[in-house]
Amino acid sequence: MSPVYSTAFAVLEMKPEPYAVAPILAARVGIAALAEEPVHAIALRAQVRIEPFRRGYSEEEGAGLADLFGPRERWPATQRSFLWMHCATMVPGFTGGAEVDLPMPCTYDFEVTGSKYLHALREGVVPLLFLFSGTVFIKGSGGFAIQQIPWDREDKFDMPISVWHDLMAAHFPNTGWLRLRRDTLDALTAYKSGHGLLGFDDTVTRLLARAEELP
Structure with a gap:
């Protein structure tokens, strides 16, 4: 088993990644190496x-x-801590300390618990807990040596919900995502075509209106 490497982590900031094709948040993570020798790289998770x-x-x-x-x-x-995502990045070499952007790919799929929770929030913050792990590469007697990040490295961060809203508004302006079974989607498509409707928004809106008219 690899020895552990003494490090500390702190989430400094979170913001949308502006030039990503898909919705990605960037968490700015500060890293402090408590040993004196330089770090060649970290495979951070x-x-x-x-x-x-x-x-x-x-x-x-x-x-x-x-x-x-x-x-x-x-x-x-019922309000227990729950998993939002796993993410990872490679940290280049440094001595003493460094800052790195940790990419966090996001989804607006309402079948995902995290998306459902975030969509419900209107103001305030999202209380996050980051649990860090990974592999540290340092100089060894015969080349590179490998040590593990201690299992108890963690940090709490309160992300403003406006960060999430800005990210989703940039990629899905005034829209959201719902996953449907194939047979449900086929039925909606047939209804849309059969009634000459222009899109699925019109289809669902008409079905909801007719459902409200039923006794």
Whole structure:
């Protein structure tokens, strides 16, 4: 088993990656190497979790979170930390300390718990927990030596929900994503074509209106 390497990590900032084709957040991570020898590289990994119990919610936000946590009186039991994503990057060599952008690919798929949670928030912050791990490459007696990042390296960061809203507005302006079964999609397509509708927004809007007209 590889020895551990003494390092510390801190999330300094989070912002949308402006030139990415797909929605990606960039987390600026500060790294401090507590040993004196230079680091040749780090294969850095992070598990990013959302801790919903660390903030309060308005009535409007609570209604949007009912699908995840149930009625508000059950939240003390249901609001547990949950996984948002895994992400990774290669950190180039440094001595003493460095800062690096950790890319965080995001999705607006409402079947994903993280997207559903973030969509419900209107203001405030997203309480995140970063759990860091990975491999550190340093100089050894016969070339490179490998050491592991200690298992307990973590940092909490409160990301303004406006960062998420800005990211999704840039890639999916005034839209969202829903995954449907193939047979459901085929039925919607047939309904749309059969009624001469221009798009799926018109199709769903008409179906909802007719459902409201039923006794």
